[in-house]
Structure formats: structure tokens, C-alpha cells
Amino acid sequence: MMENAIKRRAFLRKAASVLAAAGVLPLVKAQTSSQASEALPSFTGPQANPYWNGVNPFVVYPQKLPLLRLTDRGIQLETPRQYFRTAFTPNEAFFVRYHLDLIPNSIDLSSWRLNIEGNVEKPVSLSMQDLLERFKPVSIAAVNQCSGNSRSRFQPRVPGGQWGNGAMGNALWTGVRLMDLLSAAGVKSDTVQLQFQGLERGPGPEGKGSHAFMKSLDWNDPVLQESIVAYQMNGEPLPMLNGFPVRLIAPGKFSTYWMKHLTWIRALNKPDDNFWMATAYRIPDTPRGNTTPADIAAGKVKTIPIGKMPVRSFIVDPDGSSKLIAGLPVEIRGVAFSGYGRVTKVEVSLDGGKTWQIASLGAFYGPYSFRTWSFQWKPTQPGRYTLAVRATDEQGNVQPDEPVWNPGGYLWNRIERQDVVVGTAS
Amino acid sequence: MKRYYWMLLVLLGVWVVAQDSSLPGLKEEGNYTQGTLGQVLQPLPVTNAQPDGVYSVGAWPQYTPELADGPGKELVQSYCQVCHSSTYITMQPPLPAATWDAEVQKMIKTFGAQIPDDAAQQITAYLQAHYTPETRKQ
Numbered sequence: 001m002m003e004n005a006i007k008r009r010a011f012l013r014k015a016a017s018v019l020a021a022a023g024v025l026p027l028v029k030a031q032t033s034s035q036a037s038e039a040l041p042s043f044t045g046p047q048a049n050p051y052w053n054g055v056n057p058f059v060v061y062p063q064k065l066p067l068l069r070l071t072d073r074g075i076q077l078e079t080p081r082q083y084f085r086t087a088f089t090p091n092e093a094f095f096v097r098y099h100l101d102l103i104p105n106s107i108d109l110s111s112w113r114l115n116i117e118g119n120v121e122k123p124v125s126l127s128m129q130d131l132l133e134r135f136k137p138v139s140i141a142a143v144n145q146c147s148g149n150s151r152s153r154f155q156p157r158v159p160g161g162q163w164g165n166g167a168m169g170n171a172l173w174t175g176v177r178l179m180d181l182l183s184a185a186g187v188k189s190d191t192v193q194l195q196f197q198g199l200e201r202g203p204g205p206e207g208k209g210s211h212a213f214m215k216s217l218d219w220n221d222p223v224l225q226e227s228i229v230a231y232q233m234n235g236e237p238l239p240m241l242n243g244f245p246v247r248l249i250a251p252g253k254f255s256t257y258w259m260k261h262l263t264w265i266r267a268l269n270k271p272d273d274n275f276w277m278a279t280a281y282r283i284p285d286t287p288r289g290n291t292t293p294a295d296i297a298a299g300k301v302k303t304i305p306i307g308k309m310p311v312r313s314f315i316v317d318p319d320g321s322s323k324l325i326a327g328l329p330v331e332i333r334g335v336a337f338s339g340y341g342r343v344t345k346v347e348v349s350l351d352g353g354k355t356w357q358i359a360s361l362g363a364f365y366g367p368y369s370f371r372t373w374s375f376q377w378k379p380t381q382p383g384r385y386t387l388a389v390r391a392t393d394e395q396g397n398v399q400p401d402e403p404v405w406n407p408g409g410y411l412w413n414r415i416e417r418q419d420v421v422v423g424t425a426s
Numbered sequence: 427m428k429r430y431y432w433m434l435l436v437l438l439g440v441w442v443v444a445q446d447s448s449l450p451g452l453k454e455e456g457n458y459t460q461g462t463l464g465q466v467l468q469p470l471p472v473t474n475a476q477p478d479g480v481y482s483v484g485a486w487p488q489y490t491p492e493l494a495d496g497p498g499k500e501l502v503q504s505y506c507q508v509c510h511s512s513t514y515i516t517m518q519p520p521l522p523a524a525t526w527d528a529e530v531q532k533m534i535k536t537f538g539a540q541i542p543d544d545a546a547q548q549i550t551a552y553l554q555a556h557y558t559p560e561t562r563k564q
Contacts, residue, residue, distance in 0.1 A: 045519030046559040056517075060466050062483035072488045073511035101510055103486065110479035157519035159529060203509055210509055210537035240483045275536065 037321075044162075049152035052081045052319065052418075053164035063239040065092045070161050074098035074202075075241065078166040084316045084335050087362060087370045088141070089169035091233050096241040097146050097167060097255070099213050099276075100202030104261060107199070107245060114181075114229065114246065118195070118266035121186030128245055131231060135176040138228055141369035142251040143170045143337045144258055147281055147306050151409035156293065158409040165314055165416070170337070170370035173249045175230035181265070191219045191267045195274075196248050199261035209275030215257050216272035217250065226251050229262060251368040252308050252339035254410075256281045281306045282408065289411040290404045309339030310413040311399055313346055313373070313391035323423045329378040332359075335370040338393035342366075345392040346373040352386035353401060353415060359389070367394075379422040387418045491516045494563070498552025505541045505549060506533070515553065520562040526553040 043055040058066035061077065070076035075098050083093040109128045117123040126134075146167035148160050161167070182194075193216040204210020217224060228249045231237070238244045243260030250257040256276075272278075282303035283289035288310070291301050313336035324330055336343045342364070347356040362372030379385065390399040401415045475482075490511045493499050506512060521529075530550045533539040541549065555561055 044562065057489070059487070059489045061487060062469070066466060069489050069513075070517050071511065071513045072490055073486070073513070075486060105485065106480060106482035108478075108480045112479075152519070157521070159518055159521055159525060162517055162519060205538040208536070208538040210539070237481075240481075244481060279536065 045152075045157050048155050048157070049162070049164060051164060053166050054078055054152055054162050055164075061096070061241060063092060064096075064241065065090075067093065067096070068164075068166065070163065074101045075103060076161050077241075078163055079169055080166060081316060081319055083169075084166075084314060084370075085333070087335065087365060087372050088171060088234055089370075091171070091236055091239050091242065094144075094169040094171065094233075094239070094242055095146070095167050097161065098200055098260075100200050100204075100210065102201040102203065104199050104240065104244075107240075107261070109245060112245060112263070114263060114265070116181060116185040116265045116267075119188045119191045119269045120182075120267050121188065122184075124181075124185045126181070126184075128231065131176050131229070131246065135180050137174055138177055139172055139174040139232075140226070140228060140249065140251055141170065141172050141365040142249055143168060143309070143339075143368060143370055144249075144255045145169075145309050145312075145337075147254040147256050147410045148408070150412035153403065153412055153414070154405060154409050155403065156405075158407055160409045170335070171233045172235065172365075173228060173230040174232035174235070175228045175246060175249070178224055178227040178229055178248070178265075181229060182267075185267075187219070187267045188269070190269050192270060193218055193268045193272050194224065195264075195266040195268055195272050196257070196259035196262060197264040197266070198243065198247070198259045199263055209280065212274075213259075214272070214274050214276055215259060215281075216268065216277050217253075217257060219267075223250050223253055254281075254306055254309055254339075256306065277305060280408075281410075283410050284406050288400070288404050288413075289406050291406050293405075293407075296407050306408075306410055307339075309337070310411060311338035311340065311343065311391050311393040311397045312336065312413045312416075313343075313389045313399065314416055315387055315389050315418045318387075318418065318420050320418055320420055323421045324379055325425050326379055326382045326422050327425045329376055331374050332377055332387060332389075333372065333374040334389060335372055336389075336391035337368070337370050338391070338395075338397065339368070340397055341394040343371045343391050344394050346371075347390050347392075348375040348377075349388040349390075350377065350385055352417065353388040353390075356390070382422045382424045385420050385422065387420060388415055390415045489513070494556035496552060496555055498548040498555075501545050501549050502552055505539065505545060509533075509537070509539065515557060518557065520557060520559040523554040523558050526550055526557065529553075 040055055053068055056068040059069040060066050067077040075096055077096040079093050079095045083089055113125040113127055115125050149163050149167040150165050151160050152162040195214055195216040197214045200213045202210045229246050230249045231246045246262050248259045248262050283306045284291040285302045285304045295301050314334045316334040332348055336346050346359040348359045349356050359373040359375040392398045399413055399415050403414050404411055490513050493512050527550050530546055534541055
């Protein structure tokens with residue numbers, strides 16, 4: 001290990017001197033700051049939010065760095081753009097999204113249990129120690145993205161959490177295979193769905209969505225084979241606001257299914273008709289989940305539960321907070337992912353999407369992970385440029401340049417753009 | 427030779443005068459303003475915690491902006507805040523009057539909020555008076 005590090009440093013020194021000899025400037029990153037010059041003025045709409053993040057103040061919460069506050073009871077916090085420079089999003093910057101306001105401040109693992117019940121041969125109740133000692137640990141890198149990520153882009157605007165692009169994050173999740181846990185209980189053959197419930201509760205009446213948050217996945221959904229019950233996030237215990245002590249990881253699916261503080265797994269022999277399945281988190285059964293306000297008003301739209309995440313890519317740097325300098329190279333960089341399989345291509349445009357060039361891809365951490373990408377650009381002429389990025393996944397899905405609209409504000413995956421200004425060097 | 431030095435000095439003087447300030451390239455300095463962010467304190471390490479099964483964090487802080495002043499504000503604060511802070515209102519984009527009506531009805535019918543008809547009408551009227559595209563102040 002040590003020897004490798006020394007070799008690597010020596011290699012980098014050598015590479016740097018070769019570059020210097022060839023007269024190539026070392027790569028310079030664009031400057032970024034949360035408040036480079038002037039503070040962002042308040043903006044609520046009714047136009048689309050033109051900024052990368054939602055326009056909200058930084059706030060601090062336990063175990064978190066300053067994040068952007070959408071709401072404070074229940075708690076919804078957005079991750080600032082700068083934390084997406086790396087493939088793995090730091091736990092302390094990872095976004096937070098609750099539905100209800102009774103969120104645990106303290107959990108006693110001496111009495112907490114994960115209960116597997118319902119339509120099973122033998123209900124089981126497992127302590128954290130059971131999870132750690134009786135089951136083989138597995139790890140998977142997977143993007144957790146809110147169904148309503150980028151909802152503030154919608155036109156006309158729709159009610160709901162007004163996220164910019166920061167309701168997402170990627171982590172290495174470690175825990176126990178869901179199927180290993182279910183084997184211990186023996187799921188009966190007439191099971192149609194698995195219901196997941198955590199410690200998130202609300203003061204509303206029993207039987208209403210304001211009382212409890214529950215989500216279900218179909219028993220024949222292939223995602224169950226890849227799902228894990230995670231007790232580690234990037235090699236650390238989960239922050240309370242990200243679901244301590246364990247949460248469900250459903251790779252490729254939107255985070256609505258990634259139940260936090262997971263405490264009950266219930267086998268159901270009839271479909272879940274609770275509010276969070278029957279009414280909320282549903283998308284039009286149309287290409288891209290796209291529809292119009294007129295079709296909704298006419299009652300013409302059939303809906304289905306939301307599922308996999310469409311392919312997306314993001315420009316993280318340069319972020320437009322500072323001018324670039326003509327003649328000085330910059331690295332355009334960001335992340336890409338798809339719930340439909342690995343990202344195979346990322347393209348960058350320097351002219352607002354008219355022409356495209358291939359970006360280089362960073363390390364591969366698995367099909368459900370963020371994939372970093374970068375593109376080296378030396379702007380030679382001062383002026384205004386519109387950068388754009390689009391990704392393609394292994395199924396051949398390419399990000400479109402058309403917006404999407406549905407009343408829930410779900411499934412946004414339009415091509416992202418970033419305006420930059422290049423100044424003169426003399 | 428001396429004449430050249432004088433010419434250089436004169437040229438330098440002209441160049442300095444042409445600048446916005448006395449230092450080369452300096453466009454502005456000494457501009458301060460009052461910051462608007464509060465202090466952000468560091469977390470206390472949990473080294474005094476018991477080595478038992480209890481895992482705790484502190485209270486969840488609230489950062490709730492002021493609602494617009496007007497009739498119905500107190501009803502919004504008392505009824506809506508049973509389940510959620512009023513940040514759920516201020517966070518929304520300006521929404522059409524009909525959407526606010528639908529939101530209040532959703533809270534009552536779908537989520538089971540116990541709001542008398544008269545109060546619900548006043549709450550809807552308040553939201554429409556302050557949070558539509560026509561009425562909302564940024």
C-alpha cells in the first residue's frame with residue numbers, strides 16, 4: 001500500500017514534469033464558492049427555477065454540514081452542488097427528505113428490532129446484533145434520488161418540495177441481503193407485495209397518510225434480488241436523518257422505496273392500498289411519465305406507481321459563480337447515472353447543445369453508482385458560453401432536451417445546461 | 427539618459443491616473459457589509475455518552491420564515507402547524523387560487539386534518555390573498 005502510494009507520487013511528479021516540458025499548463029479547476037460575489041436573491045416563481053439548487057438558505061442540523069432548507073418540520077434538506085464533485089456523496093452532506101414530522105431523535109438498539117411479519121411461515125424479530133452476526137454482509141454503490149428531484153424546473157409549477165438538483169446522492173451501502181432476511185421468515189407463496197415501514201410517523205389519524213409512511217414493492221419485482229437492508233453508508237453508521245439504524249436500499253429505484261429507520265417488513269397477500277401507494281408517488285402511464293394539465297383536468301390519465309430512475313447527468317464544475325479566463329484550461333466535470341443500468345456515454349456541448357463531444361468517464365463502481373465524467377476545455381475567445389451535458393445508458397436511453405410535466409413533479413431528466421462567462425487575459 | 431528616466435516617470439504617472447485607484451489593477455477595496463448568516467457552531471463530541479444501546483442526536487432545529495401578515499394568519503398557524511411547519515407554505519412557488527383550495531381540501535379529506543368549514547374557508551382565502559402568482563411578494 002505504502003509502496004504503491006510512493007510509486008504513484010513519483011509517477012505524478014514525472015507526469016507533471018513531462019507536462020511542464022511540453023509547455024502544457026497544469027489543469028485548473030474553476031473557482032466555486034457558496035457566495036462568490038453577491039448573495040442569490042429570493043426566488044419562488046412562477047417561472048421555472050433557473051438555478052442548479054433550489055433557492056433556499058443554508059441551515060445546520062445534527063450530524064450534517066450546512067445544507068439548503070426546503071422545510072423544517074418535517075425535515076427536507078438539499079445537498080449543495082459542490083458535494084457532487086466526487087462519485088460518493090459525503091454522509092454529512094447527503095440530502096434529507098421526510099414526509100411526516102415525528103422523526104426519531106434517539107433510538108435504543110437494546111430494544112429496537114427489525115420485524116419480518118405478515119404472510120410468512122415464521123415471523124422473525126432481529127436485533128442489530130443479529131443483523132451483524134447472523135447474516136453475511138454485502139455492499140453496493142447506489143444512487144438515492146428523490147422522485148421529485150428538480151421539481152422546481154416544472155412549467156407550470158406544481159406543489160411539493162421545490163428541489164433544485166440536489167435531492168440525490170450516491171453512497172456505498174453495506175448491510176444484509178433482503179432475500180437472506182426473508183428466507184429466515186419464509187415468505188408464503190401467495191404473497192403479492194412486500195410492505196416496508198420505518199419509525200417515521202405523523203400526528204394524523206390512523207389509516208391516513210398523515211399518520212404513517214409505508215411503501216410496498218411487488219413480490220415479483222427483480223429489484224428485491226438486489227435490495228439490501230443497510231446498516232452502513234460509506235463505511236459509517238447511517239446519520240439519523242438518513243435512516244439510522246437501517247434503511248432499505250432498492251438499487252435503481254427512486255428513494256421513496258428506500259425506507260428509513262426500517263422496522264417492519266410485511267408480506268402482503270393483497271396489494272397495498274395505503275395512501276403512499278394508492279394516491280401518492282404515482283406517475284402517468286405514458287412515455288417519460290409526461291402529460292398535460294388539460295389531460296389531468298379531463299381525468300384522462302391512468303397512473304402507475306413510480307419505479308426506476310431515468311438516465312441523468314449534471315455539470316458540477318464550472319458552476320458559473322466566477323468568470324473563467326481565456327487561454328486557461330478548465331475541467332468541465334460532473335456525475336451521471338441511470339436506474340436502467342450503467343452509463344455508457346457522456347457527451348458535452350460547448351454551444352448550448354448544437355454540437356456534442358465525448359467526455360471521459362471516471363471509475364466504474366457498479367451500474368447503480370454515480371459515474372464521474374470530465375471534459376478538458378481551453379476557452380480561447382472571451383465571451384458567453386452555454387455548456388450542456390447528456391448521458392446515455394446501456395439500454396440506449398439518451399437524455400432528451402424536452403421538458404417533462406406531470407402533476408407530481410416527478411421524473412425530470414432533461415439535458416442540463418450551465419452558462420459561463422470567459423474574460424480576457426490581458 | 428536622464429531625459430529618458432523623466433519620460434518614463436511621466437508615462438508611469440499618466441498610466442497611474444488612468445487607473446481607477448492608486449494600485450495597479452485595483453478596482454475597489456475596503457467595501458464591507460453586515461453578514462446575514464448566523465453563527466454555525468461545531469458539534470460537541472459524544473465522549474461523555476454512556477457505552478449503551480442508546481444513539482441520540484439533539485433536537486431538530488426549526489428555521490421557519492414569517493408568514494405574510496393578514497386576516498387568517500393565526501388560523502393557518504394553529505391548524506396547519508398541527509402536522510407541519512408553515513415553511514411548507516412559504517417554500518411553494520406561487521400557486522393558482524384553485525390549487526390552494528385543492529391543497530386545503532387535500533389536507534382535510536386525504537390527510538384527515540380536523541378543520542371546521544368556516545376556518546378552512548378563511549385559511550384558503552388567506553393563502554389565496556398572499557401566495558398566488560398575482561399576490562405573492564418574493
